[in-house]
Amino acid sequence: MNEILWYTSRATGIVSIVLLTYVVVAGVIISGRRRPHGASPTILMALHRWIALGMSVFLLLHITTAIAETYVNINWISFVVPFTSGYAPFQVGLGTLAFDLMIAVLVTSYLRHRIPERRWKGVHWLAYGLWPIAVIHGFTLGTSNEWVLRLITLACGVVGLLAIAWRINARHHDRRRRDVILEQEWS
Amino acid sequence: MTSTSPQLTGVRLLDALDASGLTGRGGAAFPSAVKLRAMTKRHTAVIVNACDGELGAVKDGWVVANHLDELLHGADLVRGLARGAVTFAAHRGSGTERRLRSAGVDVLDAPSRYVSSEESSLISLSQGGLARPMTKRSLYIQGGRDSTGRRIAPTIVLNAETVWRIAQIAERGPEWFRRFGTASEPGPRLASVGGYVGRPVVVETQAGVPVGELLAAARTPADAEYVLVNGLGGAFASIAGVSSAAWSREGLAPFGGRLGPGIIDVVDPRRCPLDMVTELLAYAAGESAGQCGPCMFGVPELSGLWQQYVRTPSARHRRALDINLGLLPGRGGCKFPDGVAGLAVNALAVFADHITEHAAGRCRYAARRTA
Numbered sequence: 001m002n003e004i005l006w007y008t009s010r011a012t013g014i015v016s017i018v019l020l021t022y023v024v025v026a027g028v029i030i031s032g033r034r035r036p037h038g039a040s041p042t043i044l045m046a047l048h049r050w051i052a053l054g055m056s057v058f059l060l061l062h063i064t065t066a067i068a069e070t071y072v073n074i075n076w077i078s079f080v081v082p083f084t085s086g087y088a089p090f091q092v093g094l095g096t097l098a099f100d101l102m103i104a105v106l107v108t109s110y111l112r113h114r115i116p117e118r119r120w121k122g123v124h125w126l127a128y129g130l131w132p133i134a135v136i137h138g139f140t141l142g143t144s145n146e147w148v149l150r151l152i153t154l155a156c157g158v159v160g161l162l163a164i165a166w167r168i169n170a171r172h173h174d175r176r177r178r179d180v181i182l183e184q185e186w187s
Numbered sequence: 188m189t190s191t192s193p194q195l196t197g198v199r200l201l202d203a204l205d206a207s208g209l210t211g212r213g214g215a216a217f218p219s220a221v222k223l224r225a226m227t228k229r230h231t232a233v234i235v236n237a238c239d240g241e242l243g244a245v246k247d248g249w250v251v252a253n254h255l256d257e258l259l260h261g262a263d264l265v266r267g268l269a270r271g272a273v274t275f276a277a278h279r280g281s282g283t284e285r286r287l288r289s290a291g292v293d294v295l296d297a298p299s300r301y302v303s304s305e306e307s308s309l310i311s312l313s314q315g316g317l318a319r320p321m322t323k324r325s326l327y328i329q330g331g332r333d334s335t336g337r338r339i340a341p342t343i344v345l346n347a348e349t350v351w352r353i354a355q356i357a358e359r360g361p362e363w364f365r366r367f368g369t370a371s372e373p374g375p376r377l378a379s380v381g382g383y384v385g386r387p388v389v390v391e392t393q394a395g396v397p398v399g400e401l402l403a404a405a406r407t408p409a410d411a412e413y414v415l416v417n418g419l420g421g422a423f424a425s426i427a428g429v430s431s432a433a434w435s436r437e438g439l440a441p442f443g444g445r446l447g448p449g450i451i452d453v454v455d456p457r458r459c460p461l462d463m464v465t466e467l468l469a470y471a472a473g474e475s476a477g478q479c480g481p482c483m484f485g486v487p488e489l490s491g492l493w494q495q496y497v498r499t500p501s502a503r504h505r506r507a508l509d510i511n512l513g514l515l516p517g518r519g520g521c522k523f524p525d526g527v528a529g530l531a532v533n534a535l536a537v538f539a540d541h542i543t544e545h546a547a548g549r550c551r552y553a554a555r556r557t558a
Contacts, residue, residue, distance in 0.1 A: 186298060186318050186476070
């Protein structure tokens with residue numbers, strides 16, 4: 001039983017990081033796209049949302065099984081309170097921290113139509129914090145010494161960073177025009 | 188004050204303004220009493236707008252230059268109702284700004300550009316923001332937030348002529364006021380008449396007078412052909428057609444005009460009017476505040492398409508222009524694109540025969556210049 005829990009925890013962890021990376025990359029593309037055309041933005045947005053929801057199922061399973069199995073000592077309080085784990089308190093704590101930030105992002109997204117857009121956006125920016133934390137958590141804690149799993153996490157990190165680099169350099173023609181006009185005398 | 192009659196203040200002033208039928212003289216013609224009543228519910232800052240922001244407008248500067256005492260008195264009356272600070276807005280570096288400063292009043296110097304003297308631009312500027320229009324998600328007379336979430340304190344913007352009229356009504360009463368103008372547009376009002384005229388003037392007049400009378404007051408030469416009523420958001424009309432029309436909502440409606448901020452600009456008959464519209468649209472394109480797509484992309488596009496069409500008036504160029512004109516109105520945060528598109532639509536109709544000339548490769552104005 002314990003072994004099943006342990007394997008499940010490893011597996012759902014790696015699936016979570018892959019899905020999370022997909023969600024982040026999709027979000028980055030959505031926010032940085034220059035000229036959305038046709039159905040693609042709708043499809044991309046739907047995937048961003050539904051895969052985020054799907055990922056949360058794997059994540060909950062990952063956390064629950066990690067605490068339930070008894071090879072290492074992680075308390076239930078570590079589910080939400082970071083850096084309280086008996087085992088690898090820092091690395092496990094990173095995972096908890098990412099989870100907490102993710103709860104904030106998910107909750108505000110489900111309430112998006114009820115809260116000011118700028119609040120939602122402010123909280124959504126946390127994604128840029130939680131994703132690298134999650135990747136570091138996965139990479140440094142890779143307890144199964146399986147190079148394939150490490151490699152997958154590493155690949156996730158590379159793909160995500162590439163997407164963010166693209167986002168930083170992607171300039172809306174809209175933004176450019178705004179900036180040009182903003183340089184005129186307005187005050 | 189030399190008047191022996193008691194000054195109207197407070198609630199009695201509001202009632203008098205109601206009875207007078209005074210409307211905002213900045214162009215929107217909103218009932219002043221309604222606006223001031225809304226303002227009395229909370230402490231409200233007051234901005235008296237003397238920017239003369241529309242092209243060709245000079246009347247608010249004229250009020251400052253000629254009736255400063257009454258204007259300041261009117262501002263005091265409004266302050267009594269608003270219970271907030273009063274600021275006078277004027278374009279930076281203008282004579283109006285200098286006059287207001289030497290009168291010792293609090294001056295808000297706005298950048299000398301088109302959209303900066305718009306109501307919400309001035310409110311934004313007065314509260315430390317940029318002089319760019321804000322989205323009116325709520326009435327700023329009640330306070331609210333701008334699009335970035337910055338808190339905006341309750342503020343009212345009143346046109347300088349309006350404030351001057353308030354002082355006059357407080358002193359002379361609503362019956363005096365109603366003796367001028369028409370039943371639906373009562374009261375004395377100012378008109379700025381300029382452009383191709385012998386003597387640019389601010390005329391103290393009233394709704395219902397023939398437009399020709401206003402043109403005569405500015406000594407408009409006989410060879411003038413067209414007027415532009417109310418600047419960038421206005422309409423063109425031929426002098427032959429409009430001079431016998433009444434200067435009122437009903438009289439100007441057939442021409443697509445209205446009293447607005449009271450501007451009549453006589454078009455130079457030695458120049459091609461289509462070229463002049465090209466210049467107006469190019470100016471408009473450069474005045475976008477860069478906040479909404481229809482304005483920052485649509486208006487420059489209109490400017491380009493117009494230029495292309497009047498140079499070569501083909502059916503294809505007309506279609507492209509019409510598509511743009513159909514897309515501009517009703518989409519921006521403020522009415523700037525609507526006004527500019529309206530001007531272009533109006534110019535297409537008024538100068539239709541001249542566009543035909545251009546299509547045939549001729550321009551009688553170019554011939555006139557070389558003659």
